[in-house]
Amino acid sequence: MVYVKLFLAFLKIGAFSFGGGYAMLPLIEQEIVYINNWLSAYEFVDIIAISQMSPGPIAINAATFVGFKHLDVLGAVVATIGVVLVSFLLVTSLAQILLKYYKSPVVNGVFTGLRPAVIGLMAAACVSLFRTSVEDFKSLIICIAVLVIIHKTRTHPILIILLSGIMGIVVYTI
Incomplete structure (x- = not known):
């Protein structure tokens, strides 16, 4: 069922x-x-x-x-x-x-x-x-940074995902 x-x-x-x-x-x-x-x-x-x-x-x-x-x-x-x-x-x-x-x-x-x-x-x-x-100011900054990078450059989405993961590690664990 x-x-x-x-x-x-x-x-x-x-x-x-x-x-x-x-x-x-x-x-x-x-x-x-x-x-x-x-x-x-x-x-x-x-x-x-x-x-x-x-x-x-x-x-x-x-x-x-x-x-x-x-x-x-x-x-x-x-x-x-x-x-x-x-x-x-x-x-x-x-x-x-x-x-x-x-x-x-x-x-x-x-x-x-x-x-x-x-x-x-x-x-x-x-x-x-x-x-x-977007739970807090840090996640808002990551969101805005990704939006600006994608809108202003031709950065590959895989690179954006990797960089976002690294930013998350830096911002939330260090």
């Missing part, structure tokens, strides 16, 4: 989230932290951080990590299948139709309406992650 609940939670996430992993974050957080209480808000942020550092889409990585943490390897498999199943079925069954009618005003209208919604979902995820991750 627990596996069915895990599968259905991630099936819902995969079915009702458009715009990729970042747009899925508010729904993932709602299901994982608030509805099912599988993770705390802090654990959720940690899972997102780990998902960001791992290769692959963030939603799939998050599902795999949550499933593994909650129910070990089988939980990881169940959650991962749940989050990708609807997208897989839609893409494989609708690809030809979508390509054929991509220029139609109706399809164009749907995508034009979805784009700003996706940005709104991503912004909501940023606000939620900010509230949980």
Whole structure:
């Protein structure tokens, strides 16, 4: 029964989230932290951080990590299948139709309406992650430093992650 609940939670996430992993974050957080209480808000942020550092889409990585943490390897498999199943079925069954009618005003209208919604979902995820991750003035400085570095330079994200980890060690342990 627990596996069915895990599968259905991630099936819902995969079915009702458009715009990729970042747009899925508010729904993932709602299901994982608030509805099912599988993770705390802090654990959720940690899972997102780990998902960001791992290769692959963030939603799939998050599902795999949550499933593994909650129910070990089988939980990881169940959650991962749940989050990708609807997208897989839609893409494989609708690809030809979508390509054929991509220029139609109706399809164009749907995508034009979805784009700003996706940005709104991503912004909501940023606000939620900010509230949980920026706990004090030190973490605010790290956040602002990363934002400025990424905005002003072409520094590789892996280097940013490594430097942020080092800054965390220096600021919080020394």
